[in-house]
Amino acid sequence: MPTRTRQWMSRNTGSHLDWPAERALAHKGAETVSVVLPAKDEQETVGAIVEAIRKPLVERLPLVDEIVVIDSRSGDGTAVTAREAGALVYHQDDILPDLPGLWGKGEALWKSLAVTTGDVVVFVDADIRNFGPHFITGLVGPLLADPDMGYVKGCYSRPLLEEGSVAPADGGRVTELVARPLLNMCWPHLSGFVQPLAGEYAGRRAVLEAVPFVCGYGVEFALLVDLADLLGVDRMAQTDLGVREHSHQSTAALGRMSGQIINTAWSRLHRHGLATAARPPATGLTQFVQTPVGYHALDWDVDVPERPPMRQVAHARSAQFPPGRVQR
Ligand SMILES: O=c1ccn([C@@H]2O[C@H](COP(=O)(O)OP(=O)(O)O[C@H]3O[C@H](CO)[C@@H](O)[C@H](O)[C@H]3O)[C@@H](O)[C@H]2O)c(=O)[nH]1
Numbered sequence: 001m002p003t004r005t006r007q008w009m010s011r012n013t014g015s016h017l018d019w020p021a022e023r024a025l026a027h028k029g030a031e032t033v034s035v036v037l038p039a040k041d042e043q044e045t046v047g048a049i050v051e052a053i054r055k056p057l058v059e060r061l062p063l064v065d066e067i068v069v070i071d072s073r074s075g076d077g078t079a080v081t082a083r084e085a086g087a088l089v090y091h092q093d094d095i096l097p098d099l100p101g102l103w104g105k106g107e108a109l110w111k112s113l114a115v116t117t118g119d120v121v122v123f124v125d126a127d128i129r130n131f132g133p134h135f136i137t138g139l140v141g142p143l144l145a146d147p148d149m150g151y152v153k154g155c156y157s158r159p160l161l162e163e164g165s166v167a168p169a170d171g172g173r174v175t176e177l178v179a180r181p182l183l184n185m186c187w188p189h190l191s192g193f194v195q196p197l198a199g200e201y202a203g204r205r206a207v208l209e210a211v212p213f214v215c216g217y218g219v220e221f222a223l224l225v226d227l228a229d230l231l232g233v234d235r236m237a238q239t240d241l242g243v244r245e246h247s248h249q250s251t252a253a254l255g256r257m258s259g260q261i262i263n264t265a266w267s268r269l270h271r272h273g274l275a276t277a278a279r280p281p282a283t284g285l286t287q288f289v290q291t292p293v294g295y296h297a298l299d300w301d302v303d304v305p306e307r308p309p310m311r312q313v314a315h316a317r318s319a320q321f322p323p324g325r326v327q328r
């Protein structure tokens with residue numbers, strides 16, 4: 001790791017233990033906090049997460065002002081479960097309905113900026129199995145305490161939970177096999193982020209609305225690179241949240257996620273003039289399934305369409321719908 005990155009890491013890495021809810025609240029002042037959970041088919045876990053935020057951080061202490069679940073085209077009871085647990089629920093395609101809808105987690109996060117109001121926005125995955133309020137307090141604390149801080153990313157150890165076995169540090173396979181090598185190769189100043197793909201992070205609204213959002217799983221990678229360009233790493237930090245357990249995707253699904261992340265990395269390299277447009281990458285990904293009559297090829301698209309910074313959309317919309325009639 002470059003020396004400057006090592007120095008950044010020791011300066012800008014904290015622990016959730018530094019941020020009991022009372023301490024975070026003492027720094028809150030007039031700022032407001034929105035928590036957003038993007039959720040696709042998460043009826044098993046989303047309700048418990050919403051409750052674990054609402055009871056201690058909304059009802060007991062007023063640290064969180066709104067909990068919003070973005071239902072990302074679920075086919076199960078995610079929306080009902082989340083609503084019953086006390087969240088405000090929006091369907092991804094109902095937000096900014098005059099724009100043609102896109103798919104994916106990044107789209108859900110981007111759209112959430114149009115329906116939430118907090119000065120600080122916290123994103124948390126809806127499939128966490130060992131969620132606790134420290135995921136929120138540890139992320140918002142450094143932002144509430146320091147007006148210069150723009151973005152705080154979670155980090156943790158990641159067990160790989162398989163039927164009947166637990167490998168304590170073998171989770172995060174896309175992180176270890178794709179994202180970390182890419183970051184070290186092309187963005188070494190970001191190599192100190194322990195969990196670059198973590199879905200748990202918080203940012204100031206003004207900052208999050210100033211950068212584009214990739215629609216699919218490249219969203220975390222793109223945010224890290226783009227926010228470092230916008231803010232500089234000194235205005236970014238990470239908080240150790242302990243251990244995170246989640247539901248694992250199949251190897252084939254992680255291959256498609258990896259394809260999206262590699263395409264996202266290419267788009268950023270291209271934007272920086274480090275990759276040429278003369279040979280843009282193919283966005284197809286062929287995977288294979290063995291059948292009794294040979295290998296069956298499955299073609300996927302791992303392209304990463306992208307939304308513009310939300311503030312551009314908000315400006316365009318306020319011109320279209322003058323004050324008093326502004327629709328977000
Ligand atoms: O189309 C989708 C797909 C997923 N999700 C939600 O996004 C979150 C994370 O998705 P998941 O499939 O559980 O991702 P992981 O396999 O855990 O992937 C890791 O790596 C991804 C790529 O960086 C990050 O987006 C994730 O947050 C991070 O946990 C969950 O709440 C999902 O329900 C959506 O909202 N819409």
Ligand SMILES: O=C(O)[C@H](O)COP(=O)(O)O
Nearest residue numbers: 171172173174175197248
């Ligand atoms: O973040 C990652 O690297 C992917 O979500 C894969 O995580 P897993 O190996 O813990 O399933």
